[in-house]
Amino acid sequence: MAYRWETPASVWLEDEASAQFELASSAGLSRIDWQVQARGRLPDVAHLLGASLPSACRCAPIYPEGFAFCPTCGRALARLDEQRKNRPDWWGPWSDQFLPRHVPHGLAVTSLPLGDSLEERPPAPHVGRAELSMPAPPNAHCVFAAGAFGFPVQRLIALAHTRNVLQYFDPLAGLWHVMAAEEYAADLAFTASEYAWLPVQNPRRGEVAIVPTATGLCRLVINPVSETYRTEAIFDATLASAPGAMRRHVACLFNTSGGTRLWSALADLSGAVLYDCAAPAGGYTRPIGYDGRLYWLHAEGQLIWQPGAPPRWLPWPQGWSPRLSFGGPTQSRDGRLWLAGHAAQSYSFIELGKDNPQFEAISGARLG
Ligand SMILES: [Zn+2]
Structure with a gap:
C-alpha cells in the first residue's frame, strides 16, 4: 500500500510501511525506472527535480518537491526548489550564445574576445586562473553541452557522435553515466560531415537539441532520472551535413537520388522549404553563420544559403x-x-x- 503525493510537476508514492518516497512520474519524463537509490544518484535527482533532501533526520533519503518538513518526525528539510540560477547554456566555442550580430558564428575557436571588444563587455577570465578538474567521459570524441534542458539546474552531457553513446555527468557524485536508448530511439551516430547539434531555445523538460542522425534530423529528449533518452523525428532523410541556424531559420543539406538538396524551416520547424543544390554529398564543415548567411565549407567549394533564397554552390x-x-x-x-x-x-x-x-x-x- 502506498500513499500518492502530487506536486505541480511530479507524482510520488510513499510506502506506508517504510515512509520512503519513490518518484512515479514527472512532467516531460518518460517512464521512470526508480533505481536511483541503488545507483547513488538521489542527491543529483533531487537537485534536478527541485525535490527536498533530509537535513536533520534520516527518516527518508528524498522527499517530493516543496516539502519543508519531514512528515514522519517534523524536522526541517533542505528544499531545493528555490535555488534556480539563470546561467547561460554552454555548447562549446562554436556555439557561444549571445554573440553580437557582426561576429561570425560557428567557428571552431571562440569568438567571445571579438564580441567583448566590439561590445566593451568585461574581459573574459584570464589564462592561468585555477580550474577544477573532472573525469573525461568514458567514450571519446564528444560534443559537449551544459544546459538546464528544462530542469531547474544545469547539467553537462557529452555525445560520442561517432559511436552512438550519450553520456550524462552527475556533478554531485562526480561520475559519468551512459544513457540507454529507449525503444525506437534513432541511432545518434553521424559521420557524413563534421558534427553539430542545434540548441533548443526555451526547451521543454528534457529537451536537448536538434541532432543529425543517420535517418534524418531528430529532436533529442533525455530522462536523467532513469538515465535514458528518446528521439522524435523532425525530417526523415539521408543527411549530407550538420544543421545550421540563422536567426529565425534552420537548414540542413541532404541527399536524394536526384542529388544534394537543402531543407529549411522556421525555428519552430514549421514552413519547410526544399531547394536543389548541385553540391557534394558529404564532407562539409560545421556551418558558419555570418552576415545573415550560412556557409558550409567543403574541400571542393562553399555552399552559401541566405534564408528565403536558393542556396549557391561555389567551387x-x-x-x-x-x-x-x-x-x-x-x-x-x-x-x-x-x-x-x-x-x-x-x-x-x-x-x-x-x-x-x-x-x-x-x-x-x-x-x-
Ligand atoms: Zn524525519
Whole structure:
C-alpha cells in the first residue's frame, strides 16, 4: 500500500510501511525506472527535480518537491526548489550564445574576445586562473553541452557522435553515466560531415537539441532520472551535413537520388522549404553563420544559403585548395570573411561568399 503525493510537476508514492518516497512520474519524463537509490544518484535527482533532501533526520533519503518538513518526525528539510540560477547554456566555442550580430558564428575557436571588444563587455577570465578538474567521459570524441534542458539546474552531457553513446555527468557524485536508448530511439551516430547539434531555445523538460542522425534530423529528449533518452523525428532523410541556424531559420543539406538538396524551416520547424543544390554529398564543415548567411565549407567549394533564397554552390578557383583545419575563416576590419588555403607553393586568403573572390597572398608561411 502506498500513499500518492502530487506536486505541480511530479507524482510520488510513499510506502506506508517504510515512509520512503519513490518518484512515479514527472512532467516531460518518460517512464521512470526508480533505481536511483541503488545507483547513488538521489542527491543529483533531487537537485534536478527541485525535490527536498533530509537535513536533520534520516527518516527518508528524498522527499517530493516543496516539502519543508519531514512528515514522519517534523524536522526541517533542505528544499531545493528555490535555488534556480539563470546561467547561460554552454555548447562549446562554436556555439557561444549571445554573440553580437557582426561576429561570425560557428567557428571552431571562440569568438567571445571579438564580441567583448566590439561590445566593451568585461574581459573574459584570464589564462592561468585555477580550474577544477573532472573525469573525461568514458567514450571519446564528444560534443559537449551544459544546459538546464528544462530542469531547474544545469547539467553537462557529452555525445560520442561517432559511436552512438550519450553520456550524462552527475556533478554531485562526480561520475559519468551512459544513457540507454529507449525503444525506437534513432541511432545518434553521424559521420557524413563534421558534427553539430542545434540548441533548443526555451526547451521543454528534457529537451536537448536538434541532432543529425543517420535517418534524418531528430529532436533529442533525455530522462536523467532513469538515465535514458528518446528521439522524435523532425525530417526523415539521408543527411549530407550538420544543421545550421540563422536567426529565425534552420537548414540542413541532404541527399536524394536526384542529388544534394537543402531543407529549411522556421525555428519552430514549421514552413519547410526544399531547394536543389548541385553540391557534394558529404564532407562539409560545421556551418558558419555570418552576415545573415550560412556557409558550409567543403574541400571542393562553399555552399552559401541566405534564408528565403536558393542556396549557391561555389567551387574554389582552379588550383586553389582550402585549409579547413586552421580554425575557420578570419574576419577583416572591413567585415569580409577570409579563408586560408594554398595555391602552388604559397598560402593565401580567399574572400568567402563571392563569385569572383579577391585573393591576398600570405607572405612568410611556407607549405610544410
Ligand atoms: Zn524525519
